[in-house]
Amino acid sequence: MTESNLNKAIVYFRVCLASQSPRRRELLKQIGVDFEVRPANIDEQRWNNEKPYDYVRRITLTKASTVWQQPGFPQDMPVLASDTAVVVDDDVLGKPENEQESVAMLSRLSGRTHQVLTGVGIMFANKREFVSVESEVTFREISEAEMRHYWKTGEGRDKAGGYAVQGLAASFVANINGSFSGVMGLPLFETSALLQQWRVAMWLSRPHS
Numbered sequence: 001m002t003e004s005n006l007n008k009a010i011v012y013f014r015v016c017l018a019s020q021s022p023r024r025r026e027l028l029k030q031i032g033v034d035f036e037v038r039p040a041n042i043d044e045q046r047w048n049n050e051k052p053y054d055y056v057r058r059i060t061l062t063k064a065s066t067v068w069q070q071p072g073f074p075q076d077m078p079v080l081a082s083d084t085a086v087v088v089d090d091d092v093l094g095k096p097e098n099e100q101e102s103v104a105m106l107s108r109l110s111g112r113t114h115q116v117l118t119g120v121g122i123m124f125a126n127k128r129e130f131v132s133v134e135s136e137v138t139f140r141e142i143s144e145a146e147m148r149h150y151w152k153t154g155e156g157r158d159k160a161g162g163y164a165v166q167g168l169a170a171s172f173v174a175n176i177n178g179s180f181s182g183v184m185g186l187p188l189f190e191t192s193a194l195l196q197q198w199r200v201a202m203w204l205s206r207p208h209s
């Protein structure tokens, strides 16, 4: 394929983002991808003894396939989905529903390093691909008063692990080793590489004159 042909292929590659997350929308926009949004709304319950990686992979691919199978979904558009898990001592922290849960989660993260695992999946017809990125995030010690104040700001409410690195919780984060965008919900380097691979594969599978 010549470079000019590949550039033409880029023009008609639109994806569906299977997510209700405003962060994922913002991040995908940042790398210039043309997309529409259809949330998957699936049951995100973790199975007993399911390893964090297996959990993130299953949930990511279930989000993608749920949207792909929606009645009337256009069968010429790939679906992109993602899932983020905050992992501490092999436990996956969910999203806190009240102040008590929020304080309990932040107490587990205070003064130590945890992992944030984000998966990205893409699905088109019978093809699917999955990649994941694990980042190590180190929090300084956080006082209970700070945790309670943080809950009241509302920022931790719909976030895995009860915090958002892109907001006020940046002042808790002493170090990140990995992908900042991955911690925020969509690892941009890996997402863009995945889309680039697909762009080439889809271009090659089209009839050309």
Ligand SMILES: Cc1cn([C@H]2C[C@H](O)[C@@H](COP(=O)(O)OP(=O)(O)OP(=O)(O)O)O2)c(=O)[nH]c1=O
Pocket: 018, 019, 020, 021, 022, 023, 024, 039, 040, 041, 044, 063, 082, 083, 084, 085, 086, 116, 158, 159, 160, 161, 163, 164, 165, 166, 183, 184, 185
């Ligand atoms: C750790 C962390 C998570 N988050 C967010 C990203 C995700 O929106 C959310 C993780 O929950 P997810 O279940 O991965 O995503 P979601 O339910 O918000 O959206 P959908 O399933 O429809 O795609 O937490 C941040 O915004 N910043 C952070 O620092």
